[in-house]
Amino acid sequence: MKVTVWLAEGTWRACVDAVSTLGPELEITLLHVADDDVGDAMRFAYHGLLSRHGHDPADTVDPVAVPAERALLDDAKARLGRECAVRVRHGHVEREVVAACADADVLVCARDGERGHAGPKSLGHHTRFVVDHAPCAVLLVWPG
Amino acid sequence: MSAIVSLVLLVAVLAFAMIRPRGLPEALVAVPAAGVVLLLGLVPPRLAVDRVLALLPTIGFLAAILLLSFLAGTEGVFTWLGDRVAVACRGRPRRLLALTFAAAAGTTAVLSLDATVVLLTPVVFATATRLRLRAKPHVYACTHLANSASTLLPVSNLTNLLAFSASGLSFAGFTALMALPWLVTIAIELAVFVRFFATDLTGRSDVPSPEPGPAPVFALVVLGLTLAGFAAGPLAGVEPAVVAAVAALVLAVRALARRTARPWRLVTEANPLLCLFVLGLAIVVEAVSEHLLGDVLRALLPDGEGLGELLLAALVAAVLANLVNNLPATLILVSALGPHPAAGVLLAVLLGVNIGPNATYLGSLATLLWRRVLAGAGVTPTLREFLRLGAWTVPVSLAGAVLALWCGLALV
Numbered sequence: 001m002k003v004t005v006w007l008a009e010g011t012w013r014a015c016v017d018a019v020s021t022l023g024p025e026l027e028i029t030l031l032h033v034a035d036d037d038v039g040d041a042m043r044f045a046y047h048g049l050l051s052r053h054g055h056d057p058a059d060t061v062d063p064v065a066v067p068a069e070r071a072l073l074d075d076a077k078a079r080l081g082r083e084c085a086v087r088v089r090h091g092h093v094e095r096e097v098v099a100a101c102a103d104a105d106v107l108v109c110a111r112d113g114e115r116g117h118a119g120p121k122s123l124g125h126h127t128r129f130v131v132d133h134a135p136c137a138v139l140l141v142w143p144g
Numbered sequence: 145m146s147a148i149v150s151l152v153l154l155v156a157v158l159a160f161a162m163i164r165p166r167g168l169p170e171a172l173v174a175v176p177a178a179g180v181v182l183l184l185g186l187v188p189p190r191l192a193v194d195r196v197l198a199l200l201p202t203i204g205f206l207a208a209i210l211l212l213s214f215l216a217g218t219e220g221v222f223t224w225l226g227d228r229v230a231v232a233c234r235g236r237p238r239r240l241l242a243l244t245f246a247a248a249a250g251t252t253a254v255l256s257l258d259a260t261v262v263l264l265t266p267v268v269f270a271t272a273t274r275l276r277l278r279a280k281p282h283v284y285a286c287t288h289l290a291n292s293a294s295t296l297l298p299v300s301n302l303t304n305l306l307a308f309s310a311s312g313l314s315f316a317g318f319t320a321l322m323a324l325p326w327l328v329t330i331a332i333e334l335a336v337f338v339r340f341f342a343t344d345l346t347g348r349s350d351v352p353s354p355e356p357g358p359a360p361v362f363a364l365v366v367l368g369l370t371l372a373g374f375a376a377g378p379l380a381g382v383e384p385a386v387v388a389a390v391a392a393l394v395l396a397v398r399a400l401a402r403r404t405a406r407p408w409r410l411v412t413e414a415n416p417l418l419c420l421f422v423l424g425l426a427i428v429v430e431a432v433s434e435h436l437l438g439d440v441l442r443a444l445l446p447d448g449e450g451l452g453e454l455l456l457a458a459l460v461a462a463v464l465a466n467l468v469n470n471l472p473a474t475l476i477l478v479s480a481l482g483p484h485p486a487a488g489v490l491l492a493v494l495l496g497v498n499i500g501p502n503a504t505y506l507g508s509l510a511t512l513l514w515r516r517v518l519a520g521a522g523v524t525p526t527l528r529e530f531l532r533l534g535a536w537t538v539p540v541s542l543a544g545a546v547l548a549l550w551c552g553l554a555l556v
Contacts, residue, residue: 009278010237010347037529038269038283044530045261045287048469048501060266068273071351112343124343143347 002027004087004104006097006130007076011110011143016079018108018141028083030076031100032069034090094129101136108139146186150431153177157428158468161421169417174424186431199426201385202305206422207414208388209299212370213259214413215395218404219363222251226267227356230275235349237277241337244268244282248289249330253296254371260290275349281341284533285333291470292333292499292541296326299374299384302422303474303497310478311490315378321491321552325545329499332541340533362398366391426475433479441480449488451550457492458546462500462538470497488553495545503538504531 003026005015019028043058073086089096101107109131112124123131131138157177161170181187187195216222225247233240247268252260265286272279294301298308298318308318338345373387392414399405433441444460446453464473474497481490 009276013350035278035280038279041280041283041287041530042261042265042269044527045265045290049258049261055262057262057266057269061269064266064270064273068276072276075350112346122343124346127343 001105003106004029004101006109007032014141014143015108029085031087033093033096094126097130098133104136106137110143147436150435154432171417171420174421178424178427181431203419205385208392211414212392213255217263219360222263222267226271230271230353237345248286249293252293253300257290257294278344292329295498306474324548328544328548329541336537429475438480454492457489458496461493461496465497465500466504499542503534
């Protein structure tokens with residue numbers, strides 16, 4: 001069984017832990033998607049300032065985001081403690097996740113938001129889209 | 145005829161500034177356009193000279209504060225602030241958001257919105273990312289507050305500076321009237337952000353927060369004295385531009401002595417082309433105001449200080465700031481209001497041009513949208529989200545800020 005595990009900041013550990021409930025014979029892929037929105041927001045704000053050039057703050061995104069992403073995937077691999085593949089993508093998160101599980105049998109992902117409240121707010125905008133559109137079974141876990 | 149020529153010149157200046165073909169500086173069209181205005185006699189030379197002379201202290205301040213912010217950055221002030229915030233939030237995303245609000249509102253108020261957009265936002269992004277928290281709410285907070293928290297001091301935004309001299313208010317008087325609207329705006333923005341980003345403010349950091357480096361004491365002391373100088377200077381007849389220039393000079397000498405910046409870099413950081421652009425734009429705007437928009441806006445803008453009138457003034461300003469950009473919008477509105485506008489109306493206009501641009505995202509928000517429209521790129525999901533966030537924050541915070549201003553005016 002091919003399992004894709006979508007790791008998001010704040011909730012990734014619960015997703016990794018949930019993999020063990022799916023059995024021993026698994027082809028596991030850990031997936032992280034960097035959100036292009038953040039860099040876009042920084043660039044847009046900068047362009048909003050007329051006539052200021054040479055310091056686009058969006059240029060600072062990758063040098064910070066890439067090592068942080070690598071560290072998160074390393075920690076996730078260590079926590080999983082078994083053979084797995086790693087995949088990174090960037091763009092609009094929800095669409096990238098759906099595209100990344102095109103060949104998966106199961107997608108593991110976590111709810112977001114406050115766990116004290118029941119209701120649709122336990123699914124963020126991206127997760128809602130992924131649950132609606134993923135082309136495979138989805139295992140939705142409570143973050144730890 | 146004069147009206148059409150003025151309008152064509154303004155459109156040309158703004159279109160060039162927004163599209164910036166081949167990255168050419170905006171002043172390249174603004175300055176010749178101002179020359180055409182003078183050549184055709186659309187603005188009497190004496191009036192143009194008066195306008196330029198009146199603007200010089202503002203332009204000088206702008207150059208000084210841009211340089212001061214840059215030097216504060218090279219001294220490590222923003223990195224240090226990011227580290228302190230990382231420690232103080234104790235890994236909790238909501239605390240991080242509240243602290244980011246405080247840092248962004250403070251930076252914007254003291255060093256103006258440029259510093260928040262260019263210098264603080266990357267630090268906040270790095271802080272959230274290193275703490276392994278979702279960066280989006282915190283980055284968006286910086287970009288929003290760069291506009292909406294720029295109402296506190298006359299020095300917080302170029303728009304305030306352009307209007308300040310016409311307001312007839314003292315530095316302390318301006319700040320006293322704007323303090324409550326500023327706080328109300330920030331409180332409303334925070335409340336909306338917590339709800340809007342509820343699902344992103346999730347989990348806790350699972351990595352240790354970085355050890356903060358040593359505090360950049362020298363730069364912090366200079367910034368503290370600068371702030372004190374802004375407040376106390378006018379009492380002794382010292383302009384904010386002089387205070388900012390002295391502070392920038394102190395940090396510049398130190399940077400040169402320690403070889404952390406080269407002389408040419410200091411010149412470019414003071415952004416002389418921006419200063420030229422503002423001067424050119426001001427003259428073109430004067431022509432448009434004289435021959436076309438002045439009468440319309442004068443008819444539209446109220447002169448009383450009732451709540452309804454203040455709301456109308458803020459609304460007109462917010463709409464104009466979203467249509468063009470808040471910089472030309474302010475120049476047009478200040479010119480239309482004439483030399484002695486009611487202080488309340490002027491401050492309401494400033495609330496409009498400063499908070500309003502968040503409606504089309506960092507206003508210039510309009511700049512970006514126009515640029516995309518002109519490029520045929522359309523509206524992306526990112527932009528859709530900005531517009532949704534703007535729709536939630538701007539009407540409420542603008543109305544709340546104007547109400548607070550009206551209360552403040554009633555107390556004076």
